[in-house]
Amino acid sequence: MRTKPTMRNRMLRSALVAAFSAVVALGVLSGLSGAKKVDVRADTAWPAVAVSTTPADTVDGAGS
Numbered sequence: 001m002r003t004k005p006t007m008r009n010r011m012l013r014s015a016l017v018a019a020f021s022a023v024v025a026l027g028v029l030s031g032l033s034g035a036k037k038v039d040v041r042a043d044t045a046w047p048a049v050a051v052s053t054t055p056a057d058t059v060d061g062a063g064s
Contacts, residue, residue, distance in 0.1 A: 005013075
């Protein structure tokens with residue numbers, strides 16, 4: 001059984017450490033940037049509007 005790390009294991013470990021370090025660095029930089037998070041979501045709902053059966057230009061009692 002081999003006790004020494006092989007070159008393949010060492011390269012894999014180096015790649016994983018580099019990826020982890022990059023993620024941590026980006027997280028720290030985005031946290032220190034001071035930018036405020038704004039939760040903007042798309043407005044996918046139709047507004048609730050009362051439906052009227054009478055035209056808008058007529059008034060009750062007009063003309064009587």
